[in-house]
Amino acid sequence: MLGSTADSLFWMFRYIERVENTLCMIESGFQLYLLSSNNLYNEWDAILKTNSIRHHFLKKNNSLESLNIINFMFKDPKNLNNILLLIEKARENARRSRVSITSEVWEAINTCWLYLNEELNKKINESKIQTIIKNTREKIALIFGFLERSMLKNEILNFCYLGTFIERFDNTARILNTRYYLLLDEKKFRFEGYDNFQLEMILRSISSYRSFMWKNQNEIKANKVSYFLISDKDMPKSLMFCINETIKNLKSVHKKNFTKNNSFLNAISIQKKIKQKNTNFNNYSFLNSLFKLNMTLASNIEEEFNFQ
Amino acid sequence: MTYLTKKYDEAFINKNSVRTNYKKLINWFKNQDNDELTKKNSDAMKFFQNTGVSFKVYSNDNKENLIPFDIIPRIINYKEWDKIVRGITQRVLAINFFLNDIYGQQEIIKHGVIPVDLIQNNPAFLKQMIGFIPPQKTYNHISGIDLIKTNSDNFYVLEDNVRVPSGASYMIENRDTMIKLFPELFSRYKVFENRNYAKNLSEILKKSSPKKTNRNPNIVLLTPGIYNAAFFEHAFLADKLGIELVEGKDLRVINKYLNMRTIEGWKRVDVIYRRIDDSFLDPLSFKEDSFLGVPGLMEVYRNKYVTIANAPGTGISDDKSIYSYIPDIIKFYLGQKPILKNVKTFKCRVKDELNYVLDNLNKLVVKEVHGSGGYGMLVGPLASKTEIAKFKNKIIKNPYNYIAQPTLSLSTCPIYTKKGLTSRHVDLRCFALLAKEKVSVTSGGLTRVALKKDSLVVNSSQGGGTKDTWILSS
Secondary structure, three states, X not given: OEHHHHXXXXXXXXXXXXXXXXXXXXXXXXXXXXXXXXXXXXXXXXXXXXXXXXXXXXXXXXXXXHHHHHHHHHHOOOOOOOHHHHHHHHHHXXXXXXXXXXXXXXXXXXXHHHHHHHHHXXXXXXXXXXXXXXXXXXXXXXXXXXXXXXXXXXXXXXXXXHHHHHHHHHHHHXXXXXXXXXXXXXOOOOOOOOOHHHHHHHHHHOOOHHHHHHXXXXXXXXXXXHHHHHOOOOOOOOHHHHHHHHHHHHHHHHOXXXXXXXXXXXXXXXXXXXHHOOOXXXXXXXXXXXXXXXXXXXXXXXXXOOOX | OOOOOXXXXXXXXXXXXXXXXXXXXXHHHHOOOHHHHHHHXXXXXXXXXXXXXOEEOOOOOOXXXXXXXXXXXXXXXXXXXXXXXXXXXXXXXXXXXXXXXXXXXXXXXXOOOOOHHHHHOOOOOOHXXXXXXXXXXXXXXXXXXXXXXXXXXXXXXXXXXXXXOOOHHHHHHHHHHHXXXXXXXXXXXXXXXXXXXXXXXXXXXXXXOOOOOOOOOOEEEEOOOOOOOOHHXXXXXXXXXXXXXXXXXXXXXXXXXXXXXXXXXXXXXXXXXXXOOHHHOOOOOOOOOOOOOOOOHHHHXXXXXXXEEXXXXXHHHOOHHHHOOHHHHHHHHHOOOOOOEEOOOEEOOOHHHHHHHHHOHHHEEEEEOOOOOOOOOEEHHHOOHHHHHHHHHHHHHOHHHEEEEEOOOOOEEEEEEOOEEEEEEEEEEEEEEEEOXXXXXXXXXXXXXXXXXXXXXXXXHHOEEEEEEEEEOO
């Protein structure tokens, strides 16, 4: 496989995953807006910070007005991570690696792109926001469905998944990073205005509220939320799950000698770090170091496989 | 709506009388529900859109455009087709002999068949190729020959495209679409398969591999990238051929060999099916500022460690001024009479012919010698007086750059509209593959149709559409 093809596959799925994650955040913010919640501004503030776009948004806007934020996240060209641009980049990479993916996967990406262009290039009506998010998430699910069902189980698929899980790790780590204070051990330190509602919002912003409640007998506690997001190997958005998947795909793509590669060694060290921290998460620098290690891991992969 | 047949129409003799080839089709058509057809027509466009079949037309909005597809097939019977195949075979062989000669001994010039200045001053003539014999002595592995029909008997050759002809992917996609939309038609007609094009292309590329590489050749398709108008086709063909789609940045010359950058390191390349023009191939030999090619590629090529298909320098043979000599070229190398006729062509470089052209601009089509895609041409009968005057000045300034042809009455075929069938002008691009002096012509080709009423310009860059083209096997 060409290095540049691996590059395109990897980034295609980083962008697709980023679209999905961004949509989840928009949805959680929009829900609060509909409920006219008191926490609305805190929540938008956290979402904008998580996406590193708060500064850019406030350059253009004086206040955190919900519909402006949603518009900004969907399509404002000043926001380099807007949904329209992300799907454009995902499709561009799909075009570059068109020969490596099946026509099913390609068509699923292409129709998702066509749909978003059609919906977002006109004025976004408040009443349509939920429909757009729902439809897009369905279309993304179709991409992953065809990826699983129609592709050969070879290194092409490995690079698709590496992109997916590196990006998902990044996203979960960002959310934790922005809101680490909510997850501090309650006994040691209580953040003012802290309540279960905000913990709930963390879970909603990665659309994992229901699965958390199911696993934890409908009881929300900071340490349990932390465990769920960081260490729970069954939770598809947890850091542990993401790093395990990354390791699996790295082993498979390297075939022999994987133990000697920086990417593999780095991934193992991330896994170890998470295991060691199983009981105690009250550390901003811990989360921050995981976030940075994941970025190093991404550049290890780009180097080792001769991306551009 | 009444069907008007002003020019030679391939389906109708007049509005009431249908030609044999089309009888079953027109009967079928009459029994179709119009709403249903309208729906299928838009299904076809949706199908193209979802699969990403597009052709980028360079414009300000940078959008991808779909080439309009017409659901009424064009039908050619076996007898007509057989003549076309023989004619194209002859032409493709003669062109290859010509190229070997023109970069070799230049016998054809010594015999006075072709004037020397036509070659000497021609930018498509690559000095880098002089004295070089390409692997398997093959220059034009892939040709796209454009034909037009003017009456019941004759197809004329309008252009021989041997640089980087495109369109084969649309030919294949059109057939796939028709089979999906109207399977019942294929049980009524026995139509020759055209999807073997990819298999044949794969075979000739394998055969073209240089002798020095004694192994299963690694073939790549070299594209300028995703922003190129024909990128869809590049990806489509690489996929069908099962080969890597590469850009210049994926390739590098290392230790005399050409290599591609893979996830496991460098891997040697034996054959390049290139879809970039000569001048971009190698910045060390041609355009210095080209980022599309590979520095040092020409040296590897000259050492015969890699095959480039089509060979660099092939463009000298499809230049529009050489075109008028093709019948002489066929006679010179094959000793045969041309099977397919050329369109009468006036060479502005010849004084008498120039004068005729200048006096008759309102009747002629004038083309740039190196132009393509329907750009930079004058269609006299449709042009305004000021346009003609402007063009006249251009010709006088540089007569070597122009040729002129009479305005031909291209045949028409029916296209589908909501109001019923209506006639539009068509041409036909046929695809021929050459390896070891054997030519295979793919049954069918790409019919291009001018969708505007009375328009004669069928190029997709100028708003033309396409049709599936059926060659009847009996």
